[in-house]
Amino acid sequence: MTAPLSRSSIYMHGSIGLPIAMFGYPVAVWLPPFYAGELGVSLAAVGTMIMLARLTDVVTDPLIGYFSDHTHTRIGRRKPFMLLGLPILMVGVLFLFMPHIFGFSSVGSVYLLAWLGIMFIGSTLVYIPYFAWGAELSPDYHERSRITASREFYVLVGLMLSALIPALLPFIIEGPATPRPVLTAMAWTIIILTPLTVILVCWRVAEPAHVKVSRQVPLLEGLRHVGRNGPMVRVLAIVLIVTGGEAFRNALSLFFMRDYIGVTGVGMLYLYYFAAGLLAIPGWLWLGRRMGKHKAFAICMAAAASLSTIAFFLVPGQTQIFTAMFIAKGLCFGGLQFLPLAMLADVVDVDTARSKGKRAGTFFAISGMTTKLATAFGTGISLNVVAFFGFNPLPGVVNGPDEFWWLTFAYAVIPSVFFIAALWLTWTYPLTSERQKRLRGLIERRNTRLAQEAAINRSAD
Template identity: 35%
Template structure:
């Protein structure tokens, strides 16, 4: 088991697929619901239901993909072949979802979204599990996930430049034009990024996995307290992020009065996330991962109410607020994924199996479930308060209600995250002890394998 430091260029090559992953993820939350509810004519309630059901489909596909990727390696390794197989599926589904021909039905949307999420699951789980298996070192794991998250955040402004340019030139049928352009970006970038990843980054050799019956496998997961805490925090972070994404265009357009530059200003939010990732990593080296998550959570409790102070039509104040809101955008995803590798060490020590794929499937599942529930809850709430996604059709009290929901969601969710992660039981000392025990067992297994059969 090696814990050597990986070179920057190799980590960059490894992290490339995170760009199309984010290019898929953000539009699904920010642009697609509004596009299908408005220009495609499906309505808020129908679209909210479809997106919630599509994400709930991940309850089946995520754990299944995690188990399959752990149990069925190839001569390429444990993860790379699954990443390659996801590409053709994602290319077809991205085209059908982002470049639809009107009119469409709810069945069209939910059908293609189901298959899109299958391909996305294959890609994201395999990529995250592979990242966790690149190193056993506590802080190096954070560095690897920091690279991956930086590339994922970089993919966001790259894909957002497309609708920002379209908004500035005022293209005909703007909603359809910007969604279609995002789809073509995914179709072009995905095969290139995966190709570079596969060519330049080898997988570590995996050790043989001992048999494990279903009861023991499930029992080990259920009594893993750090896993439960991490999944609960991830669900809340996913809920908050998806809720804000689904409301951002509405808030920026109808409350802040900056709809014409909404996509451009969103770039600042994600650039803030990229800029502060090195700061977050250094802080985690000093405080530990879970304490850094707590600090980020408390920041997101105290800062969002500043949104109420944004003057209508003031681009500069809105940009400044979004920049500092971006401080936390990469924190939880980077550190949760690094912490999950540490949590998986506990399971490996107990079961003898390296079930990294399954554990990252659970992590993506909770985030997706949080996002699915958020979109449904937010759209139902907006419908309940009488919000209408049309200019000039909302009363001042309705817009105030929109802002209250927009601010209260991250405040409540992050307060709960800070409380859950306050006493997380794995830090640097505990993880190094776990790795010491695992390394000792590995040496014993090797010695037993190499020992002549006639010796005791």
């Protein structure tokens, strides 16, 4: 049996979640109005460029996952890729979030596409191996939930910090928190925190000892194993639907809150939202222990769909009602963040038992690719839909009732349809705690036998 992890290792490893959140949130919420409202790129083009940039992950994610599974160095399998990706990610953030410091007062679609692509490649190099490493830290069903919850705790702290920046900026710059100063402040925060956490974790947290596997699984054969892994296919479908719905809503959130409802303190409202998500994590963790991660996730989605649908019936000026609903949705956000990732860590055991290989990197790469594609298409399609029906985010432009109806419909109703579509897949998910324990027993017995055979071979030599 593997010894339990120390709390310090779990919480230190999770700290990389903090900068993960700090570039995901601004790309989803602040980047579209910055490029469409201040840099002269059309709203439809912004959505299309985000979608196209994410399509590169179809190639890069599986390759990086595969190579990190099959790379062995003195510092581990995952750490070299994370350290390689750091400078690429930082340069991408710098040029994407702050083109004005390089003298660009306006940019085109190609500029946006190029620097999105560079940032995404850097993030893939850092985060695909990082998530795979997290899945390998422990074989235990419930300890994996704690590892994932620790990481998502930091993610929510990072999101709260991201929300705090636009909330405090008006007091610092003595002016409104428009997208440009918000993204500038976020960029410098990311550039400081990301190297600090990644280097610290690579230095202080050990990767699990390498266990010789029965065989190395080639890439194409491994992808076939993924296709035959029923729980994995189910998780991917759930992630695709839920993430697509969240991305559809996130891309329109600032426009809906600011231009339709009339919310003035958007940054402070997001701070309340992420704080609610942070406070809710222990509750979702408890519910997952009581009834299983998948059923807790289904309940979370049902609540999110209900709250999102109610938002369709709000009218301009109902800021207090919207604030209460938005904070309630934040409670669901905590579960939406960590429960599917905890489920995915268990899915890797099914593959290990069947293929006799250790391929967490490949699995998290495919999951990451699915998440990114869902985010890309959710973001791209939503921005193109509201642009097609005439919504214009430029300052001074007055949008009419028809434009706001489509904005409200896209923000509130369409994400609810996504959540409802994923409910049945989640509630009937087959990989329970009992089944995972049986799989771990099979894997542990095989690893013990391989270790004994290796010891016999060494003594014979």
